[in-house]
Amino acid sequence: MLKHISAAVCLIAASCANAQVQIIESQPIGGRSSAPARSAPAPDAAVLTEVYNQLQMLQQEVLELRGLVEQQTFEIRQLKQQRLDDYMDLDRRLSQLATSPAGSRTTAPPIGAAADVSPPAASAETDGAAPADELSAYRTAIDLVLKQRDLDAGADALQRYVKDFPSGHYSGNAYYWLGQIYLQKNDQEQSKSWFERMVSQYPTHQKAPEAKFKLARIYHAEGKSEQAKKLMQEVAKTDSTAADLAKDFLQQNF
Numbered sequence: 001m002l003k004h005i006s007a008a009v010c011l012i013a014a015s016c017a018n019a020q021v022q023i024i025e026s027q028p029i030g031g032r033s034s035a036p037a038r039s040a041p042a043p044d045a046a047v048l049t050e051v052y053n054q055l056q057m058l059q060q061e062v063l064e065l066r067g068l069v070e071q072q073t074f075e076i077r078q079l080k081q082q083r084l085d086d087y088m089d090l091d092r093r094l095s096q097l098a099t100s101p102a103g104s105r106t107t108a109p110p111i112g113a114a115a116d117v118s119p120p121a122a123s124a125e126t127d128g129a130a131p132a133d134e135l136s137a138y139r140t141a142i143d144l145v146l147k148q149r150d151l152d153a154g155a156d157a158l159q160r161y162v163k164d165f166p167s168g169h170y171s172g173n174a175y176y177w178l179g180q181i182y183l184q185k186n187d188q189e190q191s192k193s194w195f196e197r198m199v200s201q202y203p204t205h206q207k208a209p210e211a212k213f214k215l216a217r218i219y220h221a222e223g224k225s226e227q228a229k230k231l232m233q234e235v236a237k238t239d240s241t242a243a244d245l246a247k248d249f250l251q252q253n254f
Helices: 002-020 045-098 132-146 151-164 171-184 188-201 208-221 225-236 243-253
Strands: none
Touching: 132 151, 132 171, 151 171, 171 188, 171 208, 188 208, 208 225, 208 243, 225 243
16 A cells, blocks of 8 residues: 555656656757747646545545554453453452351362362361461451452561461462562562462462463563463463463464
8 A cells, every 4th residue: 555655656746847847949059949949738637636636545544544453452452451350350259269268168178279288178177277377367368468458468468377387278379369469569570489489389279370370471571481481381281260361372472
C-alpha cells in the first residue's frame, strides 16, 4: 500500500513539473525565428483530480487499518489481563479452602499442603499432625494476606511462621505466599528467592507448578531464557491450573 502512495505522489510531482517547464523552439544560428516561443500544454485537470482522489483514498485506508490494529492490540491485552485475573481469583479461592476451619473436612488433607503430609486437617491435634499453635500462626498470617489485604503484615507473619516452624505442615504454602506477596509488591528479587526455596524444597507440592510458572516469568524478565523455558516446559506437562498458561507463554515467547 505504501508503494501505491509513493507512486501517486511521484506522479503528481511529475505532472506539476511538466506544467511549469516551458519548451522554446530552437533558432538557427545567426538568424531570427519568425515563430513565437510556445509552452507545453497544461496537464489534464481530470487526470490530476483522479490521482488526488486515489491518494486520498489510500491515506484513508491506511488510517483505518492502523485503527483496527490498535483496537485488536487493546482487546488482546484485555483478554490476557482477564485471564490472569481469573487465575489469581482461582488461586485465592483454593488457598481459602486450604485455610478453612479444621472441622469442616474430615477425610482430605488441606489443599496446598505439602505432599508428604498425610493426616487430615480434622486431626490437627493428633500425633504427627500440625500442632494447634502452628495452625493458628499460619491462619493468622493468611488472614492478613487474603482477608485484610495487609501484605506487609502478612509477609512478616509468614516469615515468623517459617522461622518458628521450619519444617511445618504449611511451610510450602508459606514459601509460595511469600513469593506471591513480594511479586505483587514488585520486589522480584525477594519473590524469586521465596519461589526458588518453595520449588527446591517442595517439588511435589500442589502449588509447585504455580510457583514454577511465576518463577519462570521472573527468569524471563531477567533475560534467563533457558531457565525460564525449562520451568515452563515442566509446568506445561502438569495437570495444574497453570499448565495452559505455561503453554501459551511458551508459544508466544519461544
